[in-house]
Amino acid sequence: MSYSKDIYELVLKKNPAEPEFHQAVSEVMDALEPVMERHPEYKENRILERLTEPERVIMFRVPWFDDKNRIQVNRGFRIEFNGAIGPYKGGLRFHPTVYLGILKFLAFEQVFKNSLTTLPMGGGKGGSDFDPKGKSDNEVMRFCQSFMTELSRYIGPNTDVPAGDIGVGGREIGYLFGQYKRIRNEFTGILTGKALSWGGSLIRPEATGYGSVYFAQNMLETKNEDFEGKVCAVSGSGNVAQYTIEKLIDLGGKPVSVSDSNGTIHDPDGIDTEKLAYIMELKNVYRSRIKEYADRYDGATYHAGKRPWFIPCDCAFPSATQNEISGDDAALLVKQGCKVVSEGANMPTNPEGVEVFLANKVLFGPGKAANAGGVAVSGLEMAQNAQHTNWTREEVDSRLRDIMKAVHTQSAEAAADYGKPGNYVAGANIAGFIKVADAMLDQGLV
Numbered sequence: 001m002s003y004s005k006d007i008y009e010l011v012l013k014k015n016p017a018e019p020e021f022h023q024a025v026s027e028v029m030d031a032l033e034p035v036m037e038r039h040p041e042y043k044e045n046r047i048l049e050r051l052t053e054p055e056r057v058i059m060f061r062v063p064w065f066d067d068k069n070r071i072q073v074n075r076g077f078r079i080e081f082n083g084a085i086g087p088y089k090g091g092l093r094f095h096p097t098v099y100l101g102i103l104k105f106l107a108f109e110q111v112f113k114n115s116l117t118t119l120p121m122g123g124g125k126g127g128s129d130f131d132p133k134g135k136s137d138n139e140v141m142r143f144c145q146s147f148m149t150e151l152s153r154y155i156g157p158n159t160d161v162p163a164g165d166i167g168v169g170g171r172e173i174g175y176l177f178g179q180y181k182r183i184r185n186e187f188t189g190i191l192t193g194k195a196l197s198w199g200g201s202l203i204r205p206e207a208t209g210y211g212s213v214y215f216a217q218n219m220l221e222t223k224n225e226d227f228e229g230k231v232c233a234v235s236g237s238g239n240v241a242q243y244t245i246e247k248l249i250d251l252g253g254k255p256v257s258v259s260d261s262n263g264t265i266h267d268p269d270g271i272d273t274e275k276l277a278y279i280m281e282l283k284n285v286y287r288s289r290i291k292e293y294a295d296r297y298d299g300a301t302y303h304a305g306k307r308p309w310f311i312p313c314d315c316a317f318p319s320a321t322q323n324e325i326s327g328d329d330a331a332l333l334v335k336q337g338c339k340v341v342s343e344g345a346n347m348p349t350n351p352e353g354v355e356v357f358l359a360n361k362v363l364f365g366p367g368k369a370a371n372a373g374g375v376a377v378s379g380l381e382m383a384q385n386a387q388h389t390n391w392t393r394e395e396v397d398s399r400l401r402d403i404m405k406a407v408h409t410q411s412a413e414a415a416a417d418y419g420k421p422g423n424y425v426a427g428a429n430i431a432g433f434i435k436v437a438d439a440m441l442d443q444g445l446v
């Protein structure tokens, strides 16, 4: 067996019952096989054994009082996976499905993604099985305060800088930041995704969605095409989906769907800026269900329990959660003419789906490349905090575009260099890996 296959077997044995982590490692190990053949020094230095073992896993109790004064107990996590190229960086996810395996998959992916951004950031991820849905603002605040009371021991502006993810938006970041400041009596950039008036960066809320569209634009340019008139299926209706839609409209595309965990809206007339403003209000202010969109707009239909992949489209932007595109979904998308897939979410396409897209020469941007814009602007937020300054919207957006171009170029070039031209999955994994692996070699056995 090859070195990378051996490591996959080792990971299976050492991390039982963590299928998402296995899936993420499997994809990376497949992509790295030719790298290991060309670079025996990585095997000699046991780089893959070290890379698949988190540097630190922190797991803690989060007790809090609900509005009826009853005690609730959740579980909190922070995975500090790899700090070879910078302080650990990666989001916090609050969702009932959160457990160690999900966060290890996300933290592992983050290592390569952060490396691709060209910025000095290591990989981490954290969160809790807490479900913000249906909780009052006060309950969310008490939970966040308890969570940060423990987390504050492990993070810092030069150590580990968390951000948002599913279930953690501006409201949660505010409560978490407030508690850190209170405990440490220090106003430092220990979280990104902050509000503008207290250290946030312009374009951070937009960054992941915009970046995913910029990445798709870069892929389209390799075929001399653009978004003009292209029908785009988008999943999710949260942060990433909302700003994906905004940028698609801006670039002449026609977004025709949104979804949440209950079902999908199909609007064949297209979602325009006024409809998008309604979605944002519905989800961000009223924290309501996407179903209500169909009651308001004639022509739009609601499909309970469905994801958007039955909708004929030119481009697909999965922007909700992991494993939301199966092999069958991918086959149907291809059959109905989909030519571009840009993963705004992390690992939204399962391995069979990825196979289908690659076999059919779909321009397929894997999450670790396509959604790197979010963490990239988080990195820019850290840079602004360190300089005690704020850049303009134009400046941050232009840096984001440049970074997405660099992510695309590095992925495309690494794919071509290793004999897989056009395969962004292989390219992103290889380019992200080499930078981290070489930093690990430079720093000795730590």
Ligand code: NDP
Residues within 6 Å of the ligand: 164, 165, 166, 167, 168, 169, 208, 236, 237, 238, 239, 240, 241, 259, 260, 261, 262, 319, 320, 321, 322, 344, 345, 346, 371, 372, 374, 375
């Ligand atoms: P939000 O919480 O803002 O939105 C998540 C959306 O996905 C909601 O519409 C939610 O529906 C839906 N969703 C969540 N879980 C499921 C599920 N199990 N099945 C179906 N739908 C689900 O999160 P974000 O938009 O921030 O994140 C979306 C994805 O993008 C995630 O994979 C995240 O890791 C990834 N990502 C986010 C970044 C960021 O900057 N925010 C950066 C890089 C990647 P409902 O309202 O019903 O829960």
